[in-house]
Amino acid sequence: MESIQPLIDKAHELIQRADQLQSKEPSVRSVPKLSKRIKAELNFLHTLQSGDVELKENQLQSTNLTHLEAVLSAAESLPGVSDIFSAKHATDEKGNQKTLVIDVIANHGAIWVKVTARRGHALYRVWQGEGDYGDKDIVEQALEYNNFASSNPVKFIVPKVHVMFLKGLPSEVKGELESVGIATHGHVLSNTDDHRIDVPCFDWSVLKELKVIHAGDPRRNRVNLDVSTMIAMTSNLTHNGCWFDYPECLLINDQAIEERHHPQLTALYDILKGKQLFACSTAITIYKDIVGNVAGPMEQARAKMLLTKVRIVDDCVSKRTQELGWSNKIKERPKIIFGTGDALEMVTVSANGSFIRSASKHNITYAVDLHQSRAFTERKEAQAVTIKKDDAFKRINLEQILRDLLNPS
Structure with a gap:
């Protein structure tokens, strides 16, 4: 049970930070939605702590708190944030409407941000086709962001997709994403053995001046x-x-x-x-x-x-x-x-x-x-x-x- 308490403390900290963001930036939509997700994780952790549910190690490893903290940090750091967990719609080639939830929308709609807190080595394995059943390839996810951005222009300009890699960015993945115009941020892993070393903490401060310029349009x-x-x-x-x-x-x-x-x-x-x-x-x-x-x-x-x-x-x-x-x-x-x-x-x-x-x-x-x-x-x-x-x-x-x-x- 000792391993649960730090996660509970972290959840309380994130709720407080979300409240502060709502107070500081009232124009940012869906902050309550983020708070609600954090509170759901907190309730789950309290249930595990009470002993009513048998505790398994993978339940603690699979908590969404890491991802929710990353989304919150992005919202706190990026300029001109307008929405969090924003549902966007697009029509596929068969005429069916699809929905995609965007982690953070910044720069007054010009930037869409996808955040991943998975380890770079795990992302690399999935990208190579060696992941477990149900694992999602980050490149495919980013390309889906790109497709939805094309269907949701802001003042006739297609939003620019950025992907934040908190725990390492495989160089091969970086190359493929940037070849299709998707921006990447994070510590680049030069080879597959880099998973053995600690990845530097993600520097959120570099995002504060992130902007998209369309001067020639x-x-x-x-x-x-x-x-x-x-x-x-x-x-x-x-x-x-x-x-x-x-x-x-x-x-x-x-x-x-x-x-x-x-x-x-x-x-x-x-x-x-x-x-x-x-x-x-x-x-x-x-x-x-x-x-x-x-x-x-x-x-x-x-x-x-x-x-x-x-x-x-x-x-x-x-x-x-x-x-x-x-x-x-x-x-x-x-x-x-x-x-x-x-x-x-x-x-x-x-x-x-x-x-x-x-x-x-x-x-x-x-x-x-x-x-x-x-x-x-x-x-x-x-x-x-x-x-x-x-x-x-x-x-x-x-x-x-x-x-x-x-x-x-």
């Missing part, structure tokens, strides 16, 4: 603007018009309150900096109509300035968007706008989160950067009540955004 430099985004970029509300109370319109008043605390042009600047602006014909037609009927003089002047920097493309709706059924939340206009961005492989910038959520219920995920909605307000300022300006932000205006575009025309 033009899809990273183009964005498709929704009508809601063009309105937000040119509204008085985002140009110091938030320092009013709008008692006649609760919706605009709520947006003014939001804008005081969350300036949307700052968020949009981060999205649009270094990008080329595109919009489909339908979006431009609708935007011009709204500007002509609702916008005030300064808002109209900004709209004219913005449109000189936007390249107009013909409506070109992707096939999957055409097949998307109509509903109260899925209407023709957003289908055209998002469908065009989808067909031309451009990220769509929008405040229309309801369309995105509705589409996801039909298993369609669009490449999108969402922001808060802002309305035209200049004509309503005459009836609004001026409030004291107490601004803690250095606000950005439309001119600054347009100045820092990629090769603005």
